[in-house]
Amino acid sequence: MSVMSSGLRGKRFNRLAINEAVAGYFFILPTLLSFLVFFLVPTISGLGMSFYEWDFFSAPEYVGLENFEELVGDKLFIRTLRNTAIFALSATALNVGLGMFIAIGVNSIGWRWLRALLRTAYFIPFVISTVVVALLFGFLLQESVGVVNYFLTRLGIARVPWLTSSAWAFRSIVMIDVWKHVGFFTLIFLAGLQGIPRELYEAAVVDGAGRRVRLTRITIPLLTPSLFFSLIIALIGAFQVFESMFVLTNGGPGDATRTVVMYLYREAFGSFNMGYAASMAVVLFFIILALTITQVRLGDRWVFYR
Amino acid sequence: MTNAAFVYKHRPIPTLERLLDKLRHNWRSYLANAALAAPLVIGALIMFLPLVWAVSFSFGQPHEFFKLPPPIIPSALRLDNYEAVFERVDFFRFFINSVIVTACVTIGQLITCSMAGYAFARLRFPGKRIIFILFLASMMVPQHVTLIPVFIIIRGLGMYNSLGALIFPYATSVFGTFLLKQFFETIPDELEDAAKIDGAGFLQIYRRIMLPLAGPPLATLAILTFNSSWNSFFWPLIFINSADKMTLPLGMIYLRGQDGVTNSGVLMAAIVLNLIPVLIFFLIFQRRLVEGVTLSGLKGI
Numbered sequence: 001m002s003v004m005s006s007g008l009r010g011k012r013f014n015r016l017a018i019n020e021a022v023a024g025y026f027f028i029l030p031t032l033l034s035f036l037v038f039f040l041v042p043t044i045s046g047l048g049m050s051f052y053e054w055d056f057f058s059a060p061e062y063v064g065l066e067n068f069e070e071l072v073g074d075k076l077f078i079r080t081l082r083n084t085a086i087f088a089l090s091a092t093a094l095n096v097g098l099g100m101f102i103a104i105g106v107n108s109i110g111w112r113w114l115r116a117l118l119r120t121a122y123f124i125p126f127v128i129s130t131v132v133v134a135l136l137f138g139f140l141l142q143e144s145v146g147v148v149n150y151f152l153t154r155l156g157i158a159r160v161p162w163l164t165s166s167a168w169a170f171r172s173i174v175m176i177d178v179w180k181h182v183g184f185f186t187l188i189f190l191a192g193l194q195g196i197p198r199e200l201y202e203a204a205v206v207d208g209a210g211r212r213v214r215l216t217r218i219t220i221p222l223l224t225p226s227l228f229f230s231l232i233i234a235l236i237g238a239f240q241v242f243e244s245m246f247v248l249t250n251g252g253p254g255d256a257t258r259t260v261v262m263y264l265y266r267e268a269f270g271s272f273n274m275g276y277a278a279s280m281a282v283v284l285f286f287i288i289l290a291l292t293i294t295q296v297r298l299g300d301r302w303v304f305y306r
Numbered sequence: 307m308t309n310a311a312f313v314y315k316h317r318p319i320p321t322l323e324r325l326l327d328k329l330r331h332n333w334r335s336y337l338a339n340a341a342l343a344a345p346l347v348i349g350a351l352i353m354f355l356p357l358v359w360a361v362s363f364s365f366g367q368p369h370e371f372f373k374l375p376p377p378i379i380p381s382a383l384r385l386d387n388y389e390a391v392f393e394r395v396d397f398f399r400f401f402i403n404s405v406i407v408t409a410c411v412t413i414g415q416l417i418t419c420s421m422a423g424y425a426f427a428r429l430r431f432p433g434k435r436i437i438f439i440l441f442l443a444s445m446m447v448p449q450h451v452t453l454i455p456v457f458i459i460i461r462g463l464g465m466y467n468s469l470g471a472l473i474f475p476y477a478t479s480v481f482g483t484f485l486l487k488q489f490f491e492t493i494p495d496e497l498e499d500a501a502k503i504d505g506a507g508f509l510q511i512y513r514r515i516m517l518p519l520a521g522p523p524l525a526t527l528a529i530l531t532f533n534s535s536w537n538s539f540f541w542p543l544i545f546i547n548s549a550d551k552m553t554l555p556l557g558m559i560y561l562r563g564q565d566g567v568t569n570s571g572v573l574m575a576a577i578v579l580n581l582i583p584v585l586i587f588f589l590i591f592q593r594r595l596v597e598g599v600t601l602s603g604l605k606g607i
Contacts, residue, residue, distance in 0.1 A: 024430065025425075027421040027429065030478055034475065043447055111343075128581065129555045130539065136577050139360075179356075188599070264450060278451075281450045284451075
């Protein structure tokens with residue numbers, strides 16, 4: 001580490017090294033302890049629990065892979081998995097796509113004050129809690145007395161059953177998710193845009209490149225690292241979606257907006273099928289892991305690193 | 307731009323023709339900017355509209371509530387709905403609980419993350435690499451895998467339905483540790499060596515040298531932690547079951563469950579009461595928050 005300790009040999013060095021090691025463990029102790037108690041042990045027992053049948057009150061019973069076999073045939077699980085995947089894909093595409101679009105737009109505005117203002121405006125919803133956002137939209141999107149539908153009828157458009165029809169409830173929730181998160185991704189892309197050297201654009205202009213060529217040949221290729229990062233965290237987050245559905249629709253109408261985590265939550269704390277719920281969490285974990293690994297692998301092909 | 311060459315460049319003497327040309331150019335760029343900005347401004351206004359409506363409806367009266375068109379500016383500043391919020395639930399208690407939890411979690415993370423970050427960045431001890439890799443790997447695992455065991459552990463520790471359940475598991479952070487480690491690695495060795503020659507121990511180096519320098523990353527961490535702790539809902543939903551221990555997000559759901567509150571002005575008033583501290587926080591710390599998000603984005607984690 002430092003010049004001093006590397007220059008010393010023998011007993012004295014040993015004592016220093018031991019001191020340093022003790023200090024090292026001391027400093028990581030709180031984090032390590034919390035990691036063990038609230039992450040490592042729970043993760044391992046969570047994995048283990050998926051091989052048991054357990055109702056929380058009587059003794060757990062080992063059932064092997066039965067929980068997973070049951071999951072494959074569980075229509076509701078397949079449904080929630082499908083809902084989650086569709087939600088994750090559409091929310092990710094919209095959040096990341098719009099975020100990039102808005103960032104490029106905002107960044108090319110010549111007025112600095114407007115750039116700052118727009119950045120703020122798009123980012124504000126990100127700091128509001130999902131629960132509050134969901135409650136607010138639940139109010140605005142009511143079918144007969146909602147504000148949004150009122151304005152639609154004024155425009156001569158029929159009332160939309162925002163939260164009461166299966167198809168619309170799903171779309172509404174995606175829309176609300178985009179409202180809350182698009183500003184976050186805008187920020188990530190704005191940061192990416194700041195990192196593109198001006199000289200590249202100047203050189204391109206000298207070479208006679210127009211706006212479109214500069215966009216497709218400089219801006220977008222140099223934004224691919226931001227895009228890559230955004231896609232990964234957006235997908236990981238979206239696969240764990242829970243709060244907005246829980247508050248707005250409670251999974252309904254029917255099971256149209258029920259996600260894996262909602263089903264898992266109900267099985268664990270509603271029906272006390274602890275082992276079954278644990279096996280869902282394991283499946284979710286492996287899906288997220290597989291998706292992330294695939295993205296990282298594919299990333300090598302299209303992400304442009306300078 | 308700090309381009310020295312520009313300063314010494316010869317400036318042309320303005321002639322009428324040149325001035326006109328410049329004006330024409332400005333006018334054109336003005337138009338181009340406006341055309342570009344218009345859809346983005348409209349989009350931003352749409353983003354804003356729901357918040358404006360929440361405020362205007364929170365001042366409405368129950369009987370004129372279903373009156374359409376909905377007013378953008380409330381007809382009268384009536385505080386009935388706000389009074390109703392405090393009559394229905396102990397809203398102040400929710401707020402205090404949120405403040406306690408968020409403050410403890412944030413301060414806890416500042417201490418534990420800076421300690422661990424310092425150790426990972428500057429100290430040598432056996433198992434360091436493995437532990438750090440395990441820490442990083444844990445960021446990949448969805449929290450729901452740990453859901454049931456953590457629930458059991460919290461019960462076992464006697465923390466079920468107490469604010470402690472919302473504080474202790476979150477008083478450390480792998481992300482924060484990583485953030486601080488990255489920062490402490492940039493501090494030059496010379497500073498540390500000088501302190502060592504003066505006989506300073508590791509604790510003193512941490513307190514006297516490392517912490518005072520770590521202001522910016524600690525501020526970033528504090529603001530990100532504050533934001534996520536203040537808005538946390540899933541874990542309180544699982545750990546808390548009595549109203550006097552609820553934090554704001556859970557309290558909002560509790561309030562909605564009260565008679566006649568669902569989709570009413572009372573709920574909107576509560577929403578506005580939620581928005582006020584968050585927006586104040588945002589306006590004060592906007593720059594740091596933006597920096598934090600950007601930093602966490604650029605670092606790739």
